Amino acid sequence: xxxxxxxxxxxxxxxxxxxxxxxxxxxxxxxxxxxxxxxxxxxxxxxxxxxxxxxxxxxxxxxxxxxxxxxxxxxxxxxxxxxxxxxxxxxxxxxxxxxxxxxxxxxxxxxxxxx
Amino acid sequence: xxxxxxxxxxxxxxxxxxxxxxxxxxxxxxxxxxxxxxxxxxxxxxxxxxxxxxxxxxxxxxxxxxxxxxxxxxxxxxxxxxxxxxxxxxxxxxxxxxxxxxxxxxxxxxxxx
Numbered sequence: 001x002x003x004x005x006x007x008x009x010x011x012x013x014x015x016x017x018x019x020x021x022x023x024x025x026x027x028x029x030x031x032x033x034x035x036x037x038x039x040x041x042x043x044x045x046x047x048x049x050x051x052x053x054x055x056x057x058x059x060x061x062x063x064x065x066x067x068x069x070x071x072x073x074x075x076x077x078x079x080x081x082x083x084x085x086x087x088x089x090x091x092x093x094x095x096x097x098x099x100x101x102x103x104x105x106x107x108x109x110x111x112x113x114x115x
Numbered sequence: 116x117x118x119x120x121x122x123x124x125x126x127x128x129x130x131x132x133x134x135x136x137x138x139x140x141x142x143x144x145x146x147x148x149x150x151x152x153x154x155x156x157x158x159x160x161x162x163x164x165x166x167x168x169x170x171x172x173x174x175x176x177x178x179x180x181x182x183x184x185x186x187x188x189x190x191x192x193x194x195x196x197x198x199x200x201x202x203x204x205x206x207x208x209x210x211x212x213x214x215x216x217x218x219x220x221x222x223x224x225x226x227x228x
Binding site for chain 2: 004033035042043045048058090104105107109
């Protein structure tokens with residue numbers, strides 16, 4: 001158990017809908033990362049937050065957005081869903097110390113299926 | 116941006132043999148190289164990592180080597196066991212303000228009993 005929790009574990013929805021994925025980082029971690037894992041694209045970085053502020057963006061679609069709340073949990077919002085958005089979505093967290101590359105601990109993921 | 120290539124995509128070995136997975140990266144600024152193991156239905160789990168100021172690191176049956184000049188790094192698993200069967204991912208990152216990981220495409224390792 002990495003200490004990172006994600007809910008829900010599974011999500012089935014229809015095209016055009018909007019969903020919210022939730023992540024709670026390990027106790028004390030300030031940085032949260034979101035990754036998407038699909039069969040054709042592999043594991044891809046979407047977005048990073050540090051202590052409530054957006055730190056970096058990867059290949060995140062405009063239909064997707066995220067935020068990190070004062071209690072440090074994070075939510076990834078996916079809207080106008082398409083079949084191709086079906087994937088595993090992982091959250092990872094790290095302490096967030098400046099000047100040091102740290103281990104990222106991954107949660108168990110949310111499996112999203114868009115029908 | 117960074118690009119990480121990983122080979123082979125699948126690897127089958129007999130129990131007790133060694134397994135080697137290789138990765139190359141493109142960005143010479145990358146200085147952190149973790150390896151993750153992902154079992155079915157679970158999230159990636161860090162098994163070992165190496166920083167650019169070190170050429171080799173070992174942890175029991177697992178070792179990682181880094182060649183900065185050639186921009187490649189490798190995972191070595193010795194005395195493989197059936198529980199080593201999983202998908203292994205290499206990744207690269209640099210310690211700038213954004214530290215996202217760029218992952219390789221993964222290697223499905225199967226250890227045959």
